[in-house]
Amino acid sequence: MSSPSRVWGNQAAIERAIEYFLKDSLSVHHPQCVAHLHCPSLVVSQAAEVLINATNQSMDSWDQSPSATIIEMKLIEWLRAQVGYPAGDAGVFTSGGTQSNLMGLMLARRCLLRSSGALHPAGRSAG
Numbered sequence: 759m760s761s762p763s764r765v766w767g768n769q770a771a772i773e774r775a776i777e778y779f780l781k782d783s784l785s786v787h788h789p790q791c792v793a794h795l796h797c798p799s800l801v802v803s804q805a806a807e808v809l810i811n812a813t814n815q816s817m818d819s820w821d822q823s824p825s826a827t828i829i830e831m832k833l834i835e836w837l838r839a840q841v842g843y844p845a846g847d848a849g850v851f852t853s854g855g856t857q858s859n860l861m862g863l864m865l866a867r868r869c870l871l872r873s874s875g876a877l878h879p880a881g882r883s884a885g
Contacts (some may be wrong), residue, residue, distance in 0.1 A: 786798045852858045854864040871877035
């Protein structure tokens with residue numbers, strides 16, 4: 759596929775996306791597809807992605823996505839209550855297993871270092 763010599767309109771861009779990308783893409787929604795690492799997305803999650811993309815939301819910080827941050831906090835609060843964790847317990851959503859595992863390892867390391875006295879609050883650090 760060569761780069762275009764002219765700018766395409768929306769319809770032509772969609773047609774080319776179908777021709778060069780979608781027609782040969784893996785269809786994880788197909789009943790005979792055995793999903794590997796990724797599973798079919800739900801229609802509601804696709805709609806959420808459209809909203810996130812259209813409004814340029816980023817969960818990096820509060821000022822970039824205050825509404826999504828509140829939704830995350832409320833959903834975590836609801837999940838906490840569902841499993842019986844005490845009020846005030848918190849959490850975060852991650853993008854998948856790798857990030858979740860890395861976060862778990864980092865938190866376990868921090869807990870171990872703190873309990874052994876190797877991790878001090880900033881006010882107690884040397885220097």
